[in-house]
Amino acid sequence: MTRRDAFQRIALLLGGIALAPELLANALSAPAPFCPPDRKRLLEEMAETIIPTTDTPGAKDAGVADFIARAVEFCFPKARQERFWGELNSTDDACFKKTGKSFVDCSAEERIAFFTELQSRKRSDKNEQPFFNTLKMLVLHGYFTSEIGASQALNYDPVPGGWTADMKIEPDTKAWTPVF
Amino acid sequence: MYTNTTSVKKRTFDAIVIGSGISGGWAAKEFTEKGLKTLVLERGRKLEHIADYHTAMKAPWELENRNMHTNDDKAHYPIQTKCYAFNDGTRHLFVRDSDHPYQETKSFDWIRGYHVGGKSLMWARQTYRWSDFDFEANSRDGHGTDWPIRYADIAPWYSYVEKYAGINGNRDGLPQIPDGEFLPPIELTVVEKHFQSEMKKFFPGIPVVQGRSANLTVRHNDRGPCQFRHLCHRGCPFSAAFASQATTLAAAALTKKMTLRTDSIVHSIIYDEKKGRATGVRVIDANTKAMTEYYAKVIFVNAGTINTTTILLNSDSARFPKGLGNDSGVLGHYLMDHCYRGRAYASFDGFQDHYHKGRRPTGFYIPRFRNILGDKQDKFVRGYAIGGSAERGAAWTSGAYKEGFGADFKAAMTRPGNWDLGLHMQGECLPHFDNKLTLDKAKTDAWGMPTVNFDCQWRDNEEAMLKDGLAMMQEMLEKAGFKNVGAYDNHEPPGRGIHEMGTARMGKDPKTSMVNGNNQLHAVANVFVTDGACMASTGTQNPSLTYMALTARAVDFAVKALKKKEL
CATH class of the missing domain: 3.30.410 (Cholesterol Oxidase; domain 2)
Known part of the structure; x- marks a missing residue:
């Protein structure tokens, strides 16, 4: 029964979201949370740094920041919402400490340098999901389920009309858009 | 007087089918095609084929939460969200757990859809025949009671329902399937x-x-073919996935012999002690909560295993103080699910x-x-x-x-x-007396129905x-x-397989089973159970195809018996 498998796979993908409250239990201690609208630009710039505009539009054009704000509010439990906004702030504080600027005011090179350092940062407890991974999960989900991501960056085939069990592909063949 | 008689007449049918899911749909089709005026009672809302599949063509970005479970989902659908098919495009096909509470002496994940078609919309459509390894299993190792039927009894009915439903698969020549x-x-x-x-x-x-699945790989009986979108659970606008309203209920409607009444929660079956038979059902209107009686010569209980047994248990009378037809005391017991x-x-x-x-x-x-x-x-x-x-x-x-x-x-x-x-x-899950459901009459739901209490474990x-x-x-x-x-x-826990079976099991001996080899209550000849409740063992195969075949076979038996005035 593959149907179950397929959904299992999606459950795994979304599992990050479901599991995260536990994973994040001991995450960075953060100042009291507060949320958009002033954080929206920060989210936008961070998302665009992860999924930039290339031959297809990037995260900013795909409205990923709005998706994240919504997903955090509607899908994260209260404690995790607070932690997310808190960690977003403290991440920007860390950027300020390193560059003397907020992430939104940094140059492309500074952003890359800061994210490179951020992603190499290891947590003391390996069960914790680092903020950068939470952010990436949200950016990826928001981007590739957006109209731009799903229909331009991927190969969207809403009505395949048939099943081809085997086809040859090239190294640059795009994935079919997952449709749940 | 005149109005009353007219009203009773209007509420009188040849057959009543409780439930419009996989097995109820088949009962409706078979009864109406054999010319019987049939009332189909569905506890949930109306859900028209295609017209009401409002998420069927939605793109990922058109789904409200892009397929993420929300805090509201977790609060109001704590059990249903555990189902692999629950998502942004199918949420409306699952019950809000907060509106439909039940008790758990031991954990049981009861996955439900209250609408026309029931779980036939969200099922995984895997379809395998049982073999005599399954029908003989109980007698061979002594767990459970022997099935009164064998593969030869049901094989022609498997063919009958497969030809209509359309099942894709290979002829593998394997005796176990x-x-x-x-x-x-x-x-x-x-x-x-x-x-x-x-x-x-x-x-x-x-x-x-x-x-092997109930998806049409070629056009079949004016349905399909499958477009390979894999969005079957939202309702298939190409009619290529088997769902009651795409198939059996549509066929029943064509006969003009079917009355489909939605928002109709069956409270109990009416038993007439003098006649020694059931005369009808008591129905609660889900919206007004008013109770109405409907009458028929024969009643098929296809409410879905748990609700079927709930109705039987709730149908107590002087003759049947422990529930309709429950002389043996096994009603509610031997609850099973695939592990x-x-x-x-x-x-x-x-x-x-x-x-x-x-x-x-x-x-x-x-x-x-x-x-x-x-x-x-x-x-x-x-x-x-x-x-x-x-x-x-x-x-x-x-x-x-x-x-x-x-x-x-x-x-x-x-x-x-x-x-x-x-x-x-x-x-496979063995039948065990202590794996059971009971009714908690002290804890009722919004319609005054007793709630189910599960006590079942691996x-x-x-x-x-x-x-x-x-x-x-x-x-x-x-x-x-x-x-x-x-x-x-x-x-x-049990339940998550969504193959809940047993609790009104089939058997040869009225002392140890509820229904006979024709799915007829041993003690009430005009009441039949042909959904998962009748199962005496689980086999390893996905069970819906067997429910379809048992239902068509039981209707055939019932209609022949009616004609011979034996019911």
Whole structure:
């Protein structure tokens, strides 16, 4: 029964979201949370740094920041919402400490340098999901389920009309858009 | 007086079918096509084929929460969200748990859909015939009571329902899953074929076959064909996935003999002591909560295992103080579900230049191989089937933990993912008296109906089988050359298999069973149970096809008996 498998796979993908409250239990201690609208630009710039505009539009054009704000509010439990906004702030504080600027005011090179350092940062407890991974999960989900991501960056085939069990592909063949 | 008589006449039918899901739909079709004026009662709301599938054509970005479970989902659908088919596009097909409470002496995940068609909209559509390994199982090892029927009794009815429903599959010639009337099969992926041939090498007694499912691979009976969108659970606008309103209920409506009444919660069945038979049902209007009686010569209870038994238990009378037809005391007992706790996964490094197109509604299937055809286990009786698939997803779905960001990362995320293989066990569950449901009359729902209390757990045989299955799946995948192999027990409670069976079981002896070999209550000849409640054992196969066949067969019996004035 593959149907179950397929959904299992999606459950795994979304599992990050479901599991995260536990994973994040001991995450960075953060100042009291507060949320958009002033954080929206920060989210936008961070998302665009992860999924930039290339031959297809990037995260900013795909409205990923709005998706994240919504997903955090509607899908994260209260404690995790607070932690997310808190960690977003403290991440920007860390950027300020390193560059003397907020992430939104940094140059492309500074952003890359800061994210490179951020992603190499290891947590003391390996069960914790680092903020950068939470952010990436949200950016990826928001981007590739957006109209731009799903229909331009991927190969969207809403009505395949048939099943081809085997086809040859090239190294640059795009994935079919997952449709749940 | 005149008005009263008219009113009673208006509420009198030849047959009443309680429920419009897989088995109720079949009862409706068969009764009406045989000319009987039939009332179909559905506790849920109206749900028109195609017209009411409002999410069917939605793109991922058009779904409100982009398929993420929300805090509201977790608060109001704490059980339903555990179902693999619950998501942004199907939420409206599942009950709000907060509106439909039940009790759990022990955990039981009761997955429900209250609307026309019931779970026939959200089911996984896997369809395998039972064999005599299953019908003879109880008598062979002494667990449960013997089935009064054998494969030969039901085989023509399997053919009958398959020809109508349209089942894709291969004629594999395997005695444990007899061949049926198949539409063309859905080809396996290259990695699945590789697994299949490696299995032949290392486990010659354990065949891997193409999954068989109720999806139309060619146009069939003016329906379909499948467009390979894999959005069956939202309702198929191409009528290619089997759902009651796409098939049986539509056929019943064509006869003009069917009255389909929605929002009609059956409170109980009316038993007339003088006549020694049931005369009708009491129905609560879900909206006004007013009670109305409907009458018929014959009543089919197809409310879905748990609700079927709820109705029977709630139908107490001086003659049947423990529930309708419950002289034996077994009503509510011997609750079973397939055990899906055993899972395995692996990845495959080869075939990187191969992919697939379209989204299949099925995969591969390993039919039962334990304790049959020469295999003998000393730690457990019966056996398990294994379902699975090997496909490539999209790389981004596992990208959150991959190193990187920026242009190169984005490009990598747009590619097909690795070949991932998943397996799940479908373990047979033994009938056990203490696995049961009871009604809690002190705790009623919004309609004044007593709530169900589940007291059911996996027992030694299921646990021993699970251990064997986990080890076998691990060994199969390792020998077949897969990488990152893992097998685990997901510890899910009974109910999550959504193959709830038993509680009004079939049997030869009225002292130990509820219904006879024609699905007729031993004690009330004009009441029939043909959904999962009648099952005396679970087999390893997905059960819906068997419910369809049992239902068509029982209607045939009932109509012949009515004509001979034996009912």
